[in-house]
Amino acid sequence: MAAKKLSLKDKYRLLTRDLSWEPTYRDKKEIFPLEDFEGIKITDWDKWEDPFRLTMDAYWKYQAEKEKKLYAIFDAFAQNNGHLNISDARYLNAIKVFLTGISPLEYSAAQGFMQTGRQFSGQGARIACQMQAIDELRHAQTQIHAMSHFNKYFDGFNEFMHQHQRVWYLSVPKSFFDDARTAGPFEFMVAISFSFEYVLTNLLFVPFMSGAAYNGDMATVTFGFSAQSDEARHMTLGIEVIKFLLEQHEDNVPIVQKWIDKWFWRGVRMLGIVGWMMDYLLPKKVMSWKEAWEVYYEEAGGALFKDLARYGIRPPKYVEVAELEKEHISHQFAFTLYQYTHAAALHITAPTEEEMNWLSEKYPNTFDKYYRPRWEYLREQEAKGERFYNGGLPQLCQTCQIPMVFTDMNDPTQINYRDTHYDGERFHFCSDGCKDIFNDEPEKYIHAWMPAHQIFMGNCGGADLPSVVENYYNIRMGIDNMDYHGSPDEARWKEWKGLRSVEDKLKEAV
């Protein structure tokens, strides 16, 4: 007898809700030991609405079709020497930042959703976490594959995972995810699914992918399209999580609000990297960080928090500071990476005259007044053969681990200093937002692995910066690092594009 074909409804129930069972000989609390300690109260897991409305077999089918198309384009990109069609080899700094800073977070997210999903006694949430974990793993893999083509022709790509674990500025994204993954399961969901995926992800994804499109990088842009439907699902999970938690019990509201405040601020600090990428690393620019912030946060986020007001949720704390900082942070990050490019697997260079004119136009209140004269000075120094590299190590914020580069919005040329005491020790912060996060859970953040301090302790391959860079970061001096001008990446690009100057050719002829 042929097996009876299941109705869609039955199949959905069997493949989602029927995979769980009520334990009979062990206590449920033993099986899900992390479900209570954060103080979140779940009265009825059956109220969870599946955000994805997918069964595993349908999920595999959709994903397999996308993979097929994506890898066909990667092959075509490689066969057609796609790296020669990018706008300029300087563009690859953006891709190096993505590969070292963001792709490892996709992997971390995969691990995080696997760990977290295991902890929920509600099977709907478990299935959603499982699917998102697989998505994240796919994103890590496809990003690495998309960018691996450039590794054959340019420097600075080959040690991305090693560098993510060790390099000072990569401790910023790494510590962000480590913080989320060492929190409880509900905080992880509010941190990653809601605050990051739902509220802020468009500020990360859209700029990088449209940046790739504008700059001729078809591999990365195709990855972006292929990930778009996954990202849309992740956003749906984010909004379901927040509504579910808020509807389950009123006692959840202040806990969720605290997490929104914390993860909004941690996200804002980390996204400064994206602002810098948009305003400085793309030879062909898409939009400014300020514009992106206005479209993707102020408009979209404004509407979201109006919607959440009925649950008693208010917009994140310090959002007004973030709104003022939108005219400054990309420049502050750009100067930081410019002067420390000897300690990064990047070739950061000063903006051209044309780029500075674009920045003046996009930042009419701040660029000419505060930042342009500094770039002009740095360009003059470079022209004199005295390209400026910072000779010391930076003081870092204990929470976000970014060098203390942020300034007082009432006095934008003065660095913010904040400190607090805990257990007889002093701790320093870049902002009130980061100080509040520390003060709320100091026992967690005293544990932070601060790159500058670890170098002083002798834990990073040597006492001076060149030893740290070579021995501990695996950055090859003069190959992977230092200014773009004079780098092997630039030399190869010019050779391939026939851009060698008459002067260079004469030198070779002699």
Place this chain on the structure above:
Amino acid sequence: MATVAITPDYMGDYQDGVENFHGNQVVYFGWDHHLLFCSPHAFPLPPDMPFAAVMSDVLPGVWGVHPDFPKINWETATWMLNGKPFRPDPAKSLIDNGIDHKSAIRLQTPELTGIAGTGS
């Protein structure tokens, strides 16, 4: 507030105790309104180093490239130590000046306005 944790009385290992710095202590130095340097600097320094050596040996190595640096009048320059006005005694050691582990010191030279007068 205490950290919300599954382990009762959770306490992370404090990474940055002074005992981990081989006899040095970490001291941070920032120069107000001189943003050519993106952030204040961190230095591992012996607690018994005289403050005069900071001015003659430590700061010039990092800040000396700034065109304002040679113009600093050390007699009139003012200082902040951990957020409070501070008058260092150059002959005394860091620790005798009250500069302990992870102290943050700010140099203030209001007459020097940075590159092109922009606080850079």
